[in-house]
Amino acid sequence: MKFRDLAELAFRNLREALLRNSLTTMGVAVGVASLVAMLSLGVGLQEMASQRLSRSGLFNAIIVTPNANPGAFGRPRRPNAEAGAATTRHPLDQEARQNIQQLPNVIEVYPEIRFPTEIQYEGNPYPTIVAGVPPSARTDGAYDGMKGAFFSGPAADEAILQIEFARQLATQTDTLIGKEIVLRYAEREALPPASGRASSNSPAADSNADGFDAGSSGGFSVVPREEKLRIIGIVETQPATGYGGIGQGRVLIPLQVAEKLRAAQTNDFRAVLGATPGKPTYQALTVLVKEPSEVKDVEDAIRPMGFGTFSLFDATNSLRLVFAVFDLLLGIFGSLALVVASLGIINTLVMAILERRREIGVLKALGAADRDIRSLFFVEAGAMGLLGGVLGVTIGWLIGSAMNFGTNVYLRRQALPSIKVSSVPWWMVAVAIAFSVGVSLAAGIYPASRAAKLNPVEALRYE
């Protein structure tokens, strides 16, 4: 018998016992809804965590430090470390930055610039930390929902304040946007070589953007400077600003502006004492790669250059594992209702065999093979599974939407931003319906086999 004919006969049979089959299908729908609601919660939470972390730029970022072992950062180095070539001291300078920039899958390499400063606002001083922010940070989730706007350009004299710092300046933080602040900082100025120091009248004019001069002694003086900046935004979260800089930059300025300021940083003192005191070095570089999955390859390419690397790649894997186990457990609990529903399908089909015993005999007398009878019951079971699956996914999606709605009503009352705790992606729709049909077909195995094995002579005698 052709499938279309089987399907027509099956749906005709299902319509015959409409109430019973509808209740059975509803049982399947409730099972699938429970599964979808559970899984959507797991997937929603996973998506929320992954999205926030990945958009923060932490998972596709590598922090490169001069040390081969970033854990030893700032501590004395052992002369014969086991890392071999990797422990050889290489300056993290402009040349290294360019070399790293040329590696495959690297989007951007930028230095970490973070320095202590004092902000003057309405005549009052406020000590804080300034951090340079690259243009690519615009797409970070950290700036979603910020008040005001992101920097208008890479060299704009603008500042974004972290909200805790903004509250120090004004109770109504919104009123700060558009106001001017004065940044007071220590600019480094390169000193001339010891022999010619007296003849140099303008050391700053000969130095490069980092305040170092190739012909200088490598030393520098510190000069107090001021820079006027306009507040253009206030951000609630604490954006990452490089290695060890998570949440430490309270005043954020464009990276290009930060570089131009030539503010003295801690690594400047180390550079003076280093092997090449005349060359500027960086405290750390942040390397952005295209995808988190490419982080490891890029790290493996950087380490042989003699630098230390640090990333949250392993943390990502652990997070995925935790959520996979979480989803699995939710799926198991959600499936229990579907297993119970499958018993309903078995019961319904066994009842159908008893009621349609004579009809099965007639079908066999008219030429139906055992396979046709088996297929007929399978299609009936599959149809209940399909309808129940579609209905269940819809109910599950509604439950998920209700969870989102309820959660966000609560969060709004707590003055917290909205989140999406439940998510029903297309793959889940497909998997849930396929699972429902699969379980229903499995439930139909016994009744279908029993119907197929009916003796036609006995079936025809059945009253």
Next chain:
Amino acid sequence: MPMTNGDLAIRAQKVTRHYQMGAALVRAVDDVTLEIPAGEFMALLGSSGSGKSTLLNLFAGLDRPSSGDIFAHGRNLAEMNSQALAEHRSHTIGIVFQAFNLLPRMTLEENVELPLRLAGVERADRASRVREAVERVRLGARLTHRPSELSGGEQQRAALARALVNRPTILLADEPTGNLDSATGDQIMLLLREINETLRMTIVMVTHEQPRAEKFAHRMIMMKDGKLVAEGAHA
């Protein structure tokens, strides 16, 4: 001169069908040897429990013999698997029952179309074949009626149309007039004879009504306790 397999619609050779009922062994069909030529209208007569319906079920491939062989157009049913037997019932055999056995939720047209669905006949060919079968039993005006809306005679004619729609070569009829009054029964018998004569279709009819069998069948075979006990030619 003995007939060849090609001339025979059905040949039963030492066929037995035994049932175990508790400790007792019931010999429903006992060592039956029988030849039914193609195109013959044969009546199987006997009282209740004589084994005639069991023998008919064996010819239909609905049941399997305990021993012996049954050939339909030369093909041994005893050697067929269940799939091949289903094809035998679908393509070679047409069956009508005493109780009509129409599916109550289907219209006459759908009931008659059912064997075509089971045989996998193309949808485009079905309507004409259904109409042909229904016209043959003169029920063309009742296509959309359900069995409950038809009289007993009409239901049996509908069952006859359903048996004919796959154009079988052998028609097996199990007490086709058993549920009908005398006049309606005669109409069905006339229809069977017409089918036998016009289509040259072999008909094996089980009945306990000897006068009717004498009037319409070419040959009568009497069964008792599972055995063939008498044979005679009529009509």
